[in-house]
Amino acid sequence: MKSYTIKKDKVSDFISHLIKKNIVWGPVKQDDTIIYKQINTPQEITLDFLKVKIPPKTIVFPQTETLVRFHKEKDVTTETPSPEKKDAIIFGVRPCDAKSFLLFDAVFKGDCEDPFYCSKRATTILIGLTCINPPMNCFCSSVGGNPDDPSGLDILLTDMTDSYYMEIITERGEHLLKDFIGRTEATQQDTKKRDTICTQAKKSIKRQVSVERIDSILDAIFDSPYWETIAQRCIGCGICTFLCPTCHCFDIQDESSQNKGARVRIWDSCMFSEYSCHASGYNPRATQMNRVRNRIYHKFNYLLKNNQVLGCVGCGRCIDECPVHIDIVEIIKNARGVKQ
């Protein structure tokens, strides 16, 4: 596919061009927090960010999603929310977050297709932004990623100070550039500059961990007291799972009042004791140790076995935000030294 460069002062035009025909989501600064929001003007977007607080999974897999509405007069009527007709573009996706969409695909488009996810995913286009300055807790290169990994993206932009290097990765990406004139074909020199920036970005990643044979290593230490030493300080909140770009568990509830209501699905977290609790009151994951261990095994063992993908893209959000500083990199690193 082709590559272009786009001057920084033309980026607004490009976003305006996208807004004309599509719904555009982008990183927006709200107080001290950067989150993805649907935007109407290019000025709302900020591209000067390190990490967006809530990963873009929230756009194809919203925290709260209405599956069906019901209403009772004489008879019961139901109504399914109709899918959005326009394409949705997510602008400014980090390669780690884009990669998580592939894992979502494996889960939600796997044995059993999830229509709510699939309809949104089919119309979602991802415009990535190379992570030229990976923050402290990032470790994408240890889990098969890279600051400029194109996996899952349609276009990848790389900041080259006064312009962006624009790689077209898919036909859908190419299609977006139709009728947009504010770009020039990339020269060999541009490509060289881009490569230098990306190599430098990769070098500046501060954290490394080997995941070689991690599934079998974990198999051998399932019953080790190691998990208790990690979990004893866990407070059981949902930060690590809700902010994880690959965590995808949900709960379904009927919420109604008087004669109307809706069936909704809401993010759930395996860190909550309620998550695995049976109606009888029996909880197979009785303690926080069981839950913390499950989080690690789901990412580094079960998904590898079931879907042949690692369940972690190395974004580091769980480390950044943990109230008691539980560190997934250290957990995986130290797992190798645990006595079987």
Next chain:
Amino acid sequence: MVEISQIQAEARKIFDTYDVQYILGYSNESFGIQPVPFFAKKKPDVNHLIFSPFCVNNLTMYLKNYEGNEKIGIVVKGCDSRSLIQLIIEKRIPRENLVIIGISCGGVIDQKKFQTKFPDVIGSVDVVEKDDLFIFTIAGKKHQVSKKEVLLEKCIHCEYPTPLLYDVLLGEKKQPFKSESYSDVKQIEAKSLQEKWNFWEKQFSRCIRCYACRNICPVCFCKECSAEQLNPQWLRRSVTISENTVWHLTRALHVAGRCTGCGECERVCPMSIPLMLLNKKMLKEVKDLFEYTPGISVDAKPLLAAYKPDDPEDCII
């Protein structure tokens, strides 16, 4: 300032003198500068105990679900000691089951402020307190920073830097830094109803209902939280402005008269919701209406369980 050797020596003494299940303190992780809560279970574990102005966590939250009858050792700063007092008067843990190492605290460092000032510091950071300054040694280079620039907001207004309850105190007793003026609360109080709602609507709409505010809170210890009850369901699982508002107001009211203002809820909130504004408003109300400050004395009764025959309100009797 407290030396690491002092805290380790006291912890060893505790293991020698008492049969404690563990001592709750802080230790360093192999990566990063943020110390973590640490459970010293055997005497040799004491070698991992540290204390520095980076030790922000209020460790008393690990005692809120205390059961059994074993002794526990714990390291507390001034603010943490107030949570501990509250847990004792609410009968979560008997005083005699605690061995308390109090630390006279010069304020702890806000990670966010520190990282803004010194981005991407990953090695160890040595920090020395000197009057109103912190002197950081980062990669062999010394940096002098005014405390105010990096302290947690609660520390700037701290009225109780010296623990109010301890068996052994490390460091010299300190005077309050500044009395709490509630200026931030007063600012919100001065707004019109519509302005107040506009403010809170923006804040609460960000909430992702991870319940970190509840789980980190020392006094949020209900066995079954109203947020989890299904029959009746007080709070819908839908993450909407309506349910989020109910959640935060319920919690603020439920901890009113019990919250000691340790600020952990606000510190851990991943969405930066200014939860302490709510809690400080309740602290202020409780002080104005009942002349009561939670977590000051182990002999006090919990505010809402206390009764005075000479109560000025005639509706009480």
